[in-house]
Structure formats: C-alpha cells, structure tokens
Amino acid sequence: MAIKKVENGYEVSFRVNGRGSREHRKVFPTKAECERFQRYTIAQFETQADVKPWLEKPKDMRCLSELVELWDDTHGHFLRDSKRRKSKILMIVNELGNPAGSSLTRLEYTRWRTQRSKEGKSPKTLNNDLGYMSSMFNTLIKAEEIHYPNPLADIDNVRVPERELSYLTHDQITELLDETKRGDNKHVYLITKISLSTGARWGEAEGLTVQRVRNNQVSFTDTKSGKNRSVPITPELFEEIHEHAKLTRSNNIFTGSITSFRRALARTTIELPKGQAAHVLRHTFASHFMMNGGNILTLQKVLGHSDIKMTMRYSHLSPDFLEEATRLNPLSNIK
Structure with missing residues (x-):
C-alpha cells in the first residue's frame, strides 16, 4: 500500500490480491481515511472470497x-387433528x-385441482387442500x-358460493323438541335444548361435563x-341439566347422540338444505338472537367466532337493518 500527500489531500493506492489484481486508487482529506478505506476494501474482498459457488x-x-x-415432526403432530391432517x-x-x-x-397443482373439481369436489374442499399444502411449505420454510x-x-382460493343459512321457526322448534322426546335416546332432547339456548355446536353440547355447568352458565x-367460552343459561335449564346428570351417574353428562337426533329430525316435517342437520340449531339461536334485537358483537362472543365476518352473516336479520331497508329504499317516499 502506498499513501502519499497530494495537492488536495492524501492519495492511497493498493492491490488487494497482489500483482495482476485490480488496483484501488482514491484521494481523501486525511491519511487516516486512506487507511480505513484500505482496511474496508480488503475486508470486503476476503468476505467475497469465502463464497465458493x-x-x-x-x-x-x-x-x-x-x-x-419433516412437517409432521416439526409441527403437524402438535395439531389437534394431526392424524387426519397428515x-x-x-x-x-x-x-x-x-x-x-x-x-x-x-401449473401442475392447478391442473390437479381442476381435475378434482370435475370429479365433484366442492370449492370448500379444494380450498382446504390448498391451505393444508401451502401451510406445510410455509412451516418448513420457517423452520429452515x-x-x-x-x-x-400465489395460487388463489376457489370462490365459495355463500351457503343458505336456514333457521327454525317457533313452530318448527316445538315440533322438533316434541319429536326428540319420543325417541329411545334419553340425551338427545336435552342436548337439542342446550344447542338452541346457547348456539353451541352439537359436539360442544354433547361433550359437557358436570364441572362445566356452574353458576347458571355452561x-x-x-x-x-x-x-374456551362460557354462555349463560336460564336457572330452569341449569337445574334440568343437573337433574339429568344425576341419572347418568357420570362426569360426562351425555353420550353420543347425533344419530338419534338425525332420526328425530327425519320424522318431522322440517326440510333443510344439504349438510345442515344439527348445525341448524346453532343457526336458529343466532338468527333469533338478531331478530330479537341482539348485539352483533355479543353474538360473536357467544358463538366463539374468531372473525366478525362469520357473525355478520346474521346481521341482515336485525330489526334495525330490516326497518332501514323498508324506510330508506327508493320507493319509500313515492305516494
């Protein structure tokens, strides 16, 4: 390295890799800056030299x-549905x-997805498939x-048509409850009442234990x-659940009863869209809650929705919504 004083400062000149390599020549105001530039340039060269293509x-x-x-070892086996997902x-x-x-x-994946669609797979199933695969790749990338x-x-989900949300009228509720009493399953009537009273999914109501029914709450x-979530119930329903628990003499209040419910539903005059058997009880709770003037944020908490968009499906049943639709439509002021 050579540093010499020139008219406007100090000039440094050097080669980082000996004769034949590029010569670096630069002028700085001080000698110290020349030295720092040389050290920096050599360090940069040595760093690049460590990269061996x-x-x-x-x-x-x-x-x-x-x-x-690898995904299963890293992440998958921790999931609640690990075996099914894998x-x-x-x-x-x-x-x-x-x-x-x-x-x-x-292209390879979307062609396979198109074939699955032609075979009759629903958009929701196709989107679940994509979600599972994409999540696997993301998990492995994060785990290095x-x-x-x-x-x-960059593959988009398939558009899913919004499903019809059916709910039961008061007469249909009465008919269904009467029918669930007539069956040979002693649990189905009370599970149905709990779902209608709390908006619980069938499996959530069916899985209740004695410890989870306290202080007029489930x-x-x-x-x-x-x-986890807690929903208040009437004192009457609270007593009814505990009386039923005494009969079962078990910490688990109920046993599997979905098949009995479906049989009871089939004996009624109620007709529902495909795939909405026991789930209609949850829709019925939410729909009547909004029609009776309930708050949409309260409903979100009661149903346990993580995304308010799910709950907003019921907003059109609010009395305020219906009143505004009739009062503010373009024909409302035409005599």
Missing part, C-alpha cells in the same frame, strides 16, 4: 412425502405423483428445513376455534 448446496430433490414427514396431505401428495417439492409448479419459496404461494372447551 462450486460448494453451494445442490438443488433440494426431496420428494413431497419426505417433506410431509393423512389428507399424503393423499394429495400421492395424487400429485409425489414429485420433488422444489419441482412442484403452480427447506430453502426455496413456497411453490403454491362452559365449552376444546372448541373449533381453540378458545
């Missing part, structure tokens, strides 16, 4: 089934032909198990959203 990792050719096992992902992997994860393309981008990241745990 011929030693870079080869392309990751692990097949999707191997990635599923089985579902492996089914998708098998149908895709189990390619290397790094070789999977958006793979070092390439999520190949499915508490639901291990829910779909993963959050």
Whole structure:
C-alpha cells in the first residue's frame, strides 16, 4: 500500500490480491481515511472470497412425502387433528405423483385441482387442500428445513358460493323438541335444548361435563376455534341439566347422540338444505338472537367466532337493518 500527500489531500493506492489484481486508487482529506478505506476494501474482498459457488448446496430433490414427514415432526403432530391432517396431505401428495417439492409448479397443482373439481369436489374442499399444502411449505420454510419459496404461494382460493343459512321457526322448534322426546335416546332432547339456548355446536353440547355447568352458565372447551367460552343459561335449564346428570351417574353428562337426533329430525316435517342437520340449531339461536334485537358483537362472543365476518352473516336479520331497508329504499317516499 502506498499513501502519499497530494495537492488536495492524501492519495492511497493498493492491490488487494497482489500483482495482476485490480488496483484501488482514491484521494481523501486525511491519511487516516486512506487507511480505513484500505482496511474496508480488503475486508470486503476476503468476505467475497469465502463464497465458493462450486460448494453451494445442490438443488433440494426431496420428494413431497419426505417433506410431509419433516412437517409432521416439526409441527403437524402438535395439531389437534394431526392424524387426519397428515393423512389428507399424503393423499394429495400421492395424487400429485409425489414429485420433488422444489419441482412442484403452480401449473401442475392447478391442473390437479381442476381435475378434482370435475370429479365433484366442492370449492370448500379444494380450498382446504390448498391451505393444508401451502401451510406445510410455509412451516418448513420457517423452520429452515427447506430453502426455496413456497411453490403454491400465489395460487388463489376457489370462490365459495355463500351457503343458505336456514333457521327454525317457533313452530318448527316445538315440533322438533316434541319429536326428540319420543325417541329411545334419553340425551338427545336435552342436548337439542342446550344447542338452541346457547348456539353451541352439537359436539360442544354433547361433550359437557358436570364441572362445566356452574353458576347458571355452561362452559365449552376444546372448541373449533381453540378458545374456551362460557354462555349463560336460564336457572330452569341449569337445574334440568343437573337433574339429568344425576341419572347418568357420570362426569360426562351425555353420550353420543347425533344419530338419534338425525332420526328425530327425519320424522318431522322440517326440510333443510344439504349438510345442515344439527348445525341448524346453532343457526336458529343466532338468527333469533338478531331478530330479537341482539348485539352483533355479543353474538360473536357467544358463538366463539374468531372473525366478525362469520357473525355478520346474521346481521341482515336485525330489526334495525330490516326497518332501514323498508324506510330508506327508493320507493319509500313515492305516494
């Protein structure tokens, strides 16, 4: 290295890799700045020299089934539905032909999804498939198990038509409760009443224990959203549940009763859209809650919705909404 004083400061000139390498020449106001520039330039060169392209990792050719096992070890086995989720992902992997994860393309996946749609799979199922696969890639990237981008990241969900939300009228509620009393299952009537009174899913009501019915409240745990919630009930229903628990002589108040409910529903005159058997009880609670002037945020908490958008499906049943629709429509002021 050579540093010499020049007319407007100090000039430094040096080569970082000996004769034949590039010469660095620069002028600074002080000699100290020349020295700092030289040290910085040499450090940059040495850092770059440590990068050896011929030693870079080869392309990751692990097949999707191997990635599923990695995902299961890293994250999957902690999920509540771990076995079902893993089985579902492996089914998708098998149908895709189990390619290397790094070789999977958006086009390849969307063509497979189109074929699934032609076979009659619903948009919701197709979106669940995409969600499971994309989540697997994201988890592995976060865990630094793979070092390439999520190949499915830019694929959009299939648009899902909004489902009809049926609810029972007062007459239908009476008819259904009468029918559930007539069956040979001693639990189905009371589970139905709890679902209608609290908006609980059938499995949540069916899984109640004695400890979860206290102080005129029922508490639901291990829910779909993963959050516990408590809902008040009338003193009459509270007593009815505890009297029933005495008969069962068990900490679990009820046993599996969904089949008996479906049989009771089939004996009524009630007709429902496909897939809305016991779930109509939850819709009925929410619909009557809003029609009776309930608050949408309170309903969200009672139902345990993590996203208010789910609860807003019932907002059109609010009396205020209905009143404004009739009062503010364009024909309202025409005589």
